[in-house]
Amino acid sequence: MTPTTSYCTILARNYLPRALSLADSLRRHHPETPLVVLLIEALSDDDLPNIDGVRFVSTAMLGLPERAVLGLAAGYDLVEFATAVKPLLLKALLGESDQAVYLDPDMWVTSPMVELTGALQASEGGILLTPHYLEPIPEGVDASEGHLLTVGVFNLGFCAVDRRSRAFLDWWWGHLKNECLHDFLSGLFVDQKWVEHARRTLASLRGGDVLPASPDA
Numbered sequence: 001m002t003p004t005t006s007y008c009t010i011l012a013r014n015y016l017p018r019a020l021s022l023a024d025s026l027r028r029h030h031p032e033t034p035l036v037v038l039l040i041e042a043l044s045d046d047d048l049p050n051i052d053g054v055r056f057v058s059t060a061m062l063g064l065p066e067r068a069v070l071g072l073a074a075g076y077d078l079v080e081f082a083t084a085v086k087p088l089l090l091k092a093l094l095g096e097s098d099q100a101v102y103l104d105p106d107m108w109v110t111s112p113m114v115e116l117t118g119a120l121q122a123s124e125g126g127i128l129l130t131p132h133y134l135e136p137i138p139e140g141v142d143a144s145e146g147h148l149l150t151v152g153v154f155n156l157g158f159c160a161v162d163r164r165s166r167a168f169l170d171w172w173w174g175h176l177k178n179e180c181l182h183d184f185l186s187g188l189f190v191d192q193k194w195v196e197h198a199r200r201t202l203a204s205l206r207g208g209d210v211l212p213a214s215p216d217a
Contacts, residue, residue, distance in 0.1 A: 002117065003097075003098035003099050003117055003120075003121070003162070004096075004097040004098045004099070005033060005097055005098070005099040005100070005101060005116070005117065006033070006036055006093040006096060006097040006099070006100045006101070007026055007030070007033055007035050007036065007100075007101045007103060008035065008036040008037070008038065008089055008090070008093060008100065008101070008102055008103070009022060009035065009036075009037055009038070009102065009103050009104065009105045010037075010038040010040065010082045010083075010085060010086060010089060010102075010105070011037065011038070011039065011040070011082055011105045012039070012040055012041055012078045012082065013039060013041060014078075015105045015106070016049075018105045018106045019035070019037050019054075019105040020051070020054065021108065022035060022103060022105055022106070022107055022108065022109070023035040023037070023053055023054045024053075025108045025109040025110070026103075026109045027053055028109070029109050029111060029112040029113070030109075030112065030113070034053055034054055034055045035053075035054055035055065035103075036055045036057060036089075036093065037054055037055065037056050037057070037105075038056075038057050038058075038059070038061065038062075038085070038089050039056060039057075039058065039059075040059060040073070040078070040081055040082050040085070042056070042057075042058035042059060043058060043059055043060065043066055043069060044058050044060055045057075045058050045060065057089075059085070061089065061092050062085055062088040062089065062092065063088065063092065064088070072084060072085070072177070076180065076181075077182070079182065079190065080180050080181060080182060080190055083156075083176070083180050083190040083191045084176040084177060084180035084190075084191070085176075086102055086156070086159070086172075086176070086191060087169040087170075087172040087173040087176065088169075088173055089102075090102060090159070090161050090165075090169055091166060091169045091170075091173075094161065094162070094163050094165075094166065094169075098162055098163065099116070099117065099120055099160065099161070099162045100160070100161055100162075101113075101116065101158075101159070101160040102156075102158065102159045102160070103157070103158060104157035104158070107157060107158075116128070116160055119160075120160050120161075120162050121162070125164055125165060125168065126161055126162035126163065126164030126165040127159075127160070127161050127165045127168060128158075128159070128160040128161070129154045129156070129158075129159060129195060130154060130155050130157075130158045131153055131154055131155070132153065132154070132155050153196050154192055154195055154196060155192070156190075156191050156192045156195060172191070172194060172195070175194050176191055176194065179194070
């Protein structure tokens with residue numbers, strides 16, 4: 001039996017046009033699966049728009065008290081807030097589907113993602129990540145691997161998980177609820193560098209399965 005998959009993104013309303021473009025591209029290649037869009041300003045389903053082909057959800061889906069959601073909104077900027085709740089949305093979607101895939105709202109799907117299900121099933125801990133680079137950068141290229149010391153090895157504009165990842169998602173949220181900061185002086189770049197640390201500390205991530213593609217490509 002083929003596992004069921006949910007695709008999701010998270011944004012504020014100012015990014016909605018980009019998310020609708022993402023939804024359109026996903027629909028072209030996976031018409032059976034509407035994009036799940038979490039609007040971080042929507043505290044309840046009554047605040048959601050109704051647009052064909054897109055499933056909008058509110059922060060009520062995250063399972064947090066409204067006061068906690070407002071605390072995140074007060075303490076974080078929009079990007080930090082939207083990034084911090086990523087593990088909560090993924091975990092909630094795993095209650096509905098076997099697999100959940102996060103895509104940044106400014107991405108565009110160019111072909112069916114047929115490799116994801118098998119790669120996720122073959123992973124040791126049910127987690128797929130994409131590195132910024134797959135091989136050393138050659139000389140003369142206007143890019144630096146040193147940049148990864150600031151932003152982290154992995155680009156969390158993409159993340160795929162299955163139900164085996166729930167312990168990891170709980171651990172990730174345990175940090176992101178207070179430490180999802182764009183603060184280079186503190187060694188933090190929202191959610192990305194925490195995942196790099198998790199690869200060394202969580203048994204579920206040993207083996208470091210990586211999808212050989214980058215959303216920056």
